[in-house]
Amino acid sequence: MVIKKFQGKTESEAKAEAEKAFGENCVIMNVKEIKPKGLFSPFKSSTFEVTAAVAEKEKTYDPSLAFKNMHKAKSVNVAADEKIDLNHVVPAEPKADSALAMFSRNREKEEDKELEKKITNLQNIVEKEIIKKEAEAETVVKTDRNKRRNENFEFIKTLYSVLIENEVDEKYVNQIMDEMEKVNWGGNSVDTILSAVYQKMILKFGQPKTIDVSKKPSIVVCIGPTGVGKTTTIAKVASKYKIENGKSVAFIAADTYRIAAAEQLRTYANILDAPMSIVYSADEMNEAIEKMKGYDLIFIDTAGLSHKNENQKADIKKLLDSIDDKYNKEVYLVISSTTKYKDLIEITDTYKEISDYNLVFTKLDETSCYGNLLNIKLHTGAALSYVTNGQNVPDDIEVFDTQRIVKQLLGGR
Ligand SMILES: Nc1nc2c(ncn2[C@@H]2O[C@H](COP(=O)(O)OP(=O)(O)OP(=O)(O)O)[C@@H](O)[C@H]2O)c(=O)[nH]1
Ligand SMILES: [Mg+2]
Structure with a gap:
């Protein structure tokens, strides 16, 4: 720092002097009034002295100056007493x-x-951070996917x-589940999975088959084991078509094993005011049909057959085969949903x-496990048509309701 005093007639004159020398940025450290001294002093005015300071200019090393000075010098005093003639010294250019x-x-x-180094470092840090964040995000996605899975x-x-609880055969359950493997388990919600299983089962059951009433006469033959509800089912279906669809119906009793069998059918025929014939042998079948060919529907009731009885089996076959091909014949196997699965397999095979x-599945009202409906459908490949759920004629029958049965099989109510 350089400090110097400046004088002036007035304080501002002294300051102006200081600023002139040191510049506007100088610091006025002190202002002193100097009173005149001596005999005539009362007639003289005071003067002013300011002490100003300014920061010394930073000495920067200017190599070009150094070189310039060096060049100007004629000699360099290297040692106190040694003189070097620069004319003989070739100065470094x-x-x-x-x-x-x-x-x-x-x-x-x-x-x-x-x-560059700093930028590279920074870049590395950022890249590492991005990779870390990506890995973290991927872990979250994976965890979510695993959780959902x-x-x-x-x-x-x-x-x-x-x-399984509903007695669907394990092999069919596995089949459905195997097909479900193709559905993306990780990415789908349980609702999607449920609806996929539901759809699969609906497809497995297929469209229900109802009696084709477009041809006249349509011959409907009911066959099946003893006591499953063949006659009752015929009565129910015939009543529905007659009452609800205005179709004309007729009956043929081919069950001659039991006297009561024909009587049971006659009762329903009387109620419906429909004709009924009894056929004692296969030879009589076409004759009986011919007599009733003017009716929309002809229902043929057969004797209950023990699937283990070969004679009965042959009789029923003969009876069915005897029906002339010119007639539109539909055969319905009536089985009870209360029958054991293993027996149902044997019966349907026979x-x-x-x-x-x-x-036709009867007696759904007597069971809460509908698994056999799917098992037998898949085992036989036959179409499901009607289900019955009680003894009331004609109410306790309906066309197989695939959606309702599938919902129940999947635990719905
Ligand atoms: N609970 C219930 N009982 C039924 C159902 N269908 C028929 N039945 C009863 O089962 C019994 C036998 O019915 P049928 O119609 O005589 O049976 P079927 O197959 O003709 O018998 P057979 O001619 O002797 O071989 C009767 O008591 C019917 O009321 C049903 O859906 N639910
Ligand atoms: Mg019967």
Whole structure:
């Protein structure tokens, strides 16, 4: 710092002097009034003295100056008593500008390198952070997917148990579940899985088959084991078509094993005011049909057959085969939903040897497990047609309601 005193007639004159010398940024440290002294002092005015300070200019090393000064010097006093004649000393060519430029360039290069290094470091940090965040996000997605997969797996397991509880054959349950493997378990909700299983089962049951009433006469033959509800089912269906659809109906009793069998059918025929014939042998069948050919529907009731009785089996087959091909014949195998699965397999296999058929399941009201409906449908490949659910004629019958049965099989109410 440089400190100096300045004087003036007035305070501001002294300050102006200081500013003139040191510049506007100088600091006025002190202002002193100097009173005149001596004999005539009362007649003289005071003067002013300001003490001002200014920061010393920073001494920067200017290499070009150094070189310039060096060049100007004639001699350099290296040692106190030694004189070096610069005329004999070839001074290093200063090349001040290029050296300075090189110096600056090197310095810039180094600074650039430093900056580059810093940027690379920063870039690495950012990249690492991005990779970390991506990995974290992927872990979250994976965890979510696994969680959903586990939930879905639990749900599939529950569906599996429900179907087994409802006595769906394990092999069919596995088949359905195997087909479900194609559904993306990880990405789907339980609702999607449930509806996929539901759809699969609906497809497995297929469209229900009802009597084709477009041809006249349509011959409907009911076959099946003893006491399953063949006669009652005929009465129910005939009543529905007569009462609800205005179709004309007629009956043929081919059950001559039991006297009461024909009587039972006659009762229903009387109620419906419909004709009834009794056929004692296959030879009489076409004659009986011919007599009733003017009716829309002719129902043929057969004797209950023990599937183990070969004679009865042969009789029924003969009876069915005797019906002339010119008639539109539909055969319905009536089976009870209360019959054991293993027996149903044997029964349906036996009847396959007699004729092709559609399936009627009776007595649904007596069971809460509908698994056999699917089992037998899949075992036989036959179409499901009607189901009965009580003894009341004609009310306790309906066309097989695929959706209702599938819902129940899947645990719905
Ligand atoms: N609970 C219930 N009982 C039924 C159902 N259908 C028929 N039945 C009863 O089952 C019994 C036998 O019915 P049928 O119609 O005589 O049976 P079927 O197959 O003709 O018998 P057979 O001619 O002797 O071979 C009767 O008591 C019917 O009321 C049903 O859906 N539910
Ligand atoms: Mg009967």
